[in-house]
Amino acid sequence: MKFPGQRKSKHYFPVTTRDPLLKQLNHQANTVRTYICGIDQTLVDIEAKVGDELIKRYGLPKGNSTLIDDEKAERLYQELKAHDLICDEFAGGTIGNTVHNYSILADDRSVLFGVMSKNIEVGSYSYRYLCDTSSKVDLNFLQPVEGSMGRCFTLISECGERTFAISKGVMDKLSPEYINKEMIQNSSALVLTAYLMRASKEDRMTESAMAAIEYAKAADVPVILTLGTKFLIAEDPKWWQDFIKENVTILAMNEDEGEALTGHADPLLASDAALEWCDMVLTTAGPVGLYTGGYTEDAEKRETRHTLLPGAIPEFNRYEFSRPKRKQDCEKPIKVFAHISPYMGGPEKIRNTNGAGDGALAALLHDLSANVYHKENVPGSSKHDTNGLCYSSFSQICKYANRVAFEVLAQHSPRLSRALPEREDSLEESYWER
Numbered sequence: 242m243k244f245p246g247q248r249k250s251k252h253y254f255p256v257t258t259r260d261p262l263l264k265q266l267n268h269q270a271n272t273v274r275t276y277i278c279g280i281d282q283t284l285v286d287i288e289a290k291v292g293d294e295l296i297k298r299y300g301l302p303k304g305n306s307t308l309i310d311d312e313k314a315e316r317l318y319q320e321l322k323a324h325d326l327i328c329d330e331f332a333g334g335t336i337g338n339t340v341h342n343y344s345i346l347a348d349d350r351s352v353l354f355g356v357m358s359k360n361i362e363v364g365s366y367s368y369r370y371l372c373d374t375s376s377k378v379d380l381n382f383l384q385p386v387e388g389s390m391g392r393c394f395t396l397i398s399e400c401g402e403r404t405f406a407i408s409k410g411v412m413d414k415l416s417p418e419y420i421n422k423e424m425i426q427n428s429s430a431l432v433l434t435a436y437l438m439r440a441s442k443e444d445r446m447t448e449s450a451m452a453a454i455e456y457a458k459a460a461d462v463p464v465i466l467t468l469g470t471k472f473l474i475a476e477d478p479k480w481w482q483d484f485i486k487e488n489v490t491i492l493a494m495n496e497d498e499g500e501a502l503t504g505h506a507d508p509l510l511a512s513d514a515a516l517e518w519c520d521m522v523l524t525t526a527g528p529v530g531l532y533t534g535g536y537t538e539d540a541e542k543r544e545t546r547h548t549l550l551p552g553a554i555p556e557f558n559r560y561e562f563s564r565p566k567r568k569q570d571c572e573k574p575i576k577v578f579a580h581i582s583p584y585m586g587g588p589e590k591i592r593n594t595n596g597a598g599d600g601a602l603a604a605l606l607h608d609l610s611a612n613v614y615h616k617e618n619v620p621g622s623s624k625h626d627t628n629g630l631c632y633s634s635f636s637q638i639c640k641y642a643n644r645v646a647f648e649v650l651a652q653h654s655p656r657l658s659r660a661l662p663e664r665e666d667s668l669e670e671s672y673w674e675r
């Protein structure tokens with residue numbers, strides 16, 4: 242487990258054996274290892290730059306992720322190929338991306354539940370998926386199935402907006418028998434996407450996801466939900482509010498999804514509303530940056546040293562140096578928010594916005610899992626007297642998530658090809674120390 246994000250003072254995080262205080266840890270027979278679990282529809286992204294006319298002609302709502310039938314998928318694929326419009330083919334799926342990015346950042350294990358073709362030919366989409374997935378993502382629990390892999394046509398308009406057309410193949414064929422209860426109950430977190438809830442009944446993906454959620458809740462493992470697309474949420478916001486209230490610890494969304502869920506276009510107000518149903522929220526807002534929100538114990542709140550920010554909730558970041566806690570773990574819970582503008586104003590050239598939100602979530606998951614790792618391995622640490630949900634403060638999580646989103650924007654695919662640089666001198670000066 243790597244330390245979550247660069248910092249000048251690394252406290253007592255057990256990432257090095259050089260510190261004499263850590264010798265105690267090294268005397269332990271076995272360092273306890275932590276991991277996160279994710280469930281996804283295994284998908285390969287087929288990226289193409291297209292005109293709006295094509296998107297319209299195929300009846301795809303711009304910006305949405307729409308399921309299309311096999312006939313339409315084949316027609317679309319042949320048209321993209323014939324006009325040489327496909328610019329990349331890469332493993333995708335919102336949770337596949339997130340657990341991959343988690344494993345790259347933490348340099349540690351994640352477990353993915355989903356399906357995979359029984360027989361894999363070199364060069365096939367299944368092969369592509371495996372090649373593009375970090376070796377730290379444990380794929381041993383995937384369910385082998387017959388049939389073709391799911392494809393996600395990622396159609397990028399001139400304005401940069403992405404429209405997804407999903408040819409589902411076997412992506413929803415996951416059976417609940419392939420959800421390993423013990424793996425889920427021993428993990429630091431279970432991460433899911435709202436997309437899993439739109440599978441057809443016969444396909445059983447939704448049933449499998451619900452089984453995993455029940456296992457996680459029974460063992461008090463945090464359930465993290467990312468909303469996927471505003472269109473799905475807008476179909477029935479009340480259903481999603483109840484679902485979150487019933488099942489979710491941490492909610493990740495972008496500002497459009499936040500508006501669909503809460504009715505608030507302002508990401509801060511949307512975050513505030515969502516905290517009535519869950520314990521913590523990560524709200525990304527494209528060029529406006531991102532917000533974290535959640536609860537802390539009134540007696541443990543820590544005042545920021547940054548400028549107090551104006552907004553729909555004045556000076557909303559006052560206690561952003563506090564660590565997030567679950568609401569139920571607070572005697573006197575107070576809401577805390579933090580915001581950060583895009584790191585360095587955003588990359589000079591945004592290659593692709595695909596997966597920036599998933600990248601930010603992976604950073605938050607890393608911080609959460611690092612907290613469990615530290616708690617397991619340094620149980621006597623005062624850090625854990627207060628039963629925090631994450632290792633770092635709201636403010637620090639913002640910085641880390643933002644930095645990772647920047648890295649995804651600056652590269653071509655939604656999956657990080659490498660971790661953040663170990664030493665970023667300019668960062669130490671200009672960002673982490675600011």
Ligand SMILES: Nc1ncnc2c1ncn2[C@@H]1O[C@H](COP(=O)(O)OP(=O)(O)O)[C@@H](O)[C@H]1O
Binds near residue numbers: 494528591643
């Ligand atoms: N145009 C942009 N300029 C600068 N940073 C951006 C831009 N778009 C996204 N980001 C960064 O990436 C993060 C996630 O992007 P966003 O588009 O909100 O997520 P999603 O992919 O889930 O819609 C933002 O919080 C911000 O840090």
Ligand SMILES: Nc1nc2c(ncn2[C@@H]2O[C@H](COP(=O)(O)O)[C@@H](O)[C@H]2O)c(=O)[nH]1
Binds near residue numbers: 284333334469595597
């Ligand atoms: N599991 C699913 N993943 C999907 C679906 N539609 C799109 N996607 C994936 O989302 C990422 C991009 O994420 P974003 O945070 O930038 O929006 C991309 O890699 C797609 O594969 C779906 O229906 N199910």
